[in-house]
Amino acid sequence: MEKKLASGQLKLATLDSQGLTQHAPFGTGKDAVLKALEHLGYIQIDTLSMVERAHHHTLWTRIPDFHADYLEELVEERKVFEYWFHAASYLPMQDFRYVLPQMLMIKRGESRYYNADHRVMEYVRDTIRNEGPKRARDFENESHKTGSWWNWKPAKLALERLFMQGDLMISGRVGMQKTYDLTERVLPSSIDTTEPTPLEFAEYLVKTNLRAYGFTTLKQITHLRKGNDVKKDVNKVLQTMLEEGLISQVKTEGLSSVFMLNHVLEKTFDPGNSNIWLLSPFDNAIIHRDRIKQIFDFDFRLECYTPKEKRQYGYFCLPILFGDQFIGRVDCKAHRKEKKLELIHLHIENNTVDIGLWLKPFVETVKRFAVFNGCESLALTKVSPPKLSTSVKKELSKAKFKK
Structure with a gap:
């Protein structure tokens, strides 16, 4: 029933x-x-x-x-x-253990993705076994040596294939550069x-x-x-x-x-929650776009891959969640050299929510987000609808950062 x-x-x-x-x-x-x-x-x-x-x-x-x-x-x-x-x-x-089915499928050659030269795969695996963890750029340097029979791209493909089929794991990162090592040296014996x-x-x-x-x-x-x-x-x-x-x-x-x-x-929830969250476009809560549309009536699409002239909201918009409602989105950019977080375009779409309820917590959250991004100031370029611009700018001007 x-x-x-x-x-x-x-x-x-x-x-x-x-x-x-x-x-x-x-x-x-x-x-x-x-x-x-x-x-x-x-x-x-x-x-x-x-x-x-x-x-x-x-x-x-x-x-x-x-x-x-x-x-x-x-x-x-x-x-x-x-x-x-x-x-x-x-x-x-x-x-x-729950990623093993995919790893083994790739290892058996049942996936048309992650094709790589088996000679290069063997060379990459042996090099890591003998010399220790490696980044892709390490093999780029190797491929430039006199007498090399391969170039960097096959080595990069080999690393990715060895990783996807479970022979290698990522043991760490330097920024976004991955360091690979043999799975047997990374995976705990208790797993x-x-x-x-x-x-x-x-x-x-x-x-x-x-x-x-x-x-x-x-x-x-x-x-x-x-x-x-x-x-x-x-x-x-x-x-x-x-x-x-x-x-x-x-x-x-x-x-x-x-x-x-x-x-x-059976749980009882407090409907008076007034928290404001600026979510990543890849946040677990927002990643199923159809689900969010159905449950919250919020139509969200990431437009960074959309041609500029066809974008409706902006390059990298963050959904704004107020309590249990998505009230809009804000296109942001952290100018790291200037230590400034720019709100390129703030879109408020749910006009049924009084601005007096969400504005102060929104500014406080934006300020925290700026600090998280290493920024010490805020800039607001555009607001929609325009009638909210004065109120938002006035409240943002009150945000103080510790020096």
Whole structure:
């Protein structure tokens, strides 16, 4: 029997599961970074740097005292590793066995991606075994030596293939430059390396989604995962959890039914939450665009890959979440040399929310975000609708930074 739930409760339930209803939901410091990763399942890595990169931004949103060193230290301590989730991601080391199906598929040559010259792969692997961890640029230097029979590009492809098939792991980074080492020298001996059965893998996907989002659908769980077999296995796990009374099938007005953890369904949420969050476009909470459109009626698209003349909002907009509503987005850029965070264009789209409620917390959050980006001043270029411009500029002018 389906249960019914108000759409507002569904919003609060998923925001709470994402760590977006309270201050420091995972605690503080390095331990909080690991807790957040283990709860969310992954954090997407992205190289775009208009503002602080996505993986750092997503963690900072939930961990007020987050520092990039925390993540790097967790990699060095072998508690976190990098691999491909739906994109390049950091994952908790405890979940390593669940990337094995993809690694082994690539190793068996069942993927048309990651082709590489096997002679170069052998050379790269032997070099790392004999000389220690290497970056791609190390092989670039090698390829310029007299008598080299290969150039840098095949070596880079070989590194990527060896990484994707599990022979190499990323042991650390210098900025965005990855350092590779043999998996046997990186992976802790305590980690289970038994390949999960298809049903075990489906159970991992289901439980990860439910834990991170509070509710889920078959479509969301199998997003970007090809094949009917995984859908059948996921559906089987969901039906078993329903029979065991761990989850319920819930209906909300205007939406198809969702599967929801019973303890989340029974939880009481405070509708008076007035927190403001500036989310990364790659934040776990926003990454499923169709889901956000359905649940929050917020149509978000990242436009940095869209030709300039076709952009509606801007190159790198950050969604603005106020309580349980997305009230708009702001196109930002951190001018690091000038130590200035520019709000290129602030778009406020939900005009039903009184500016007196969101403006001060918005400015406070923007100020914190500026400091996180190494900036000491704010600049506002444009506001939509224009009638809000004077009020926003006046409030921003009050923001003071410690010298």
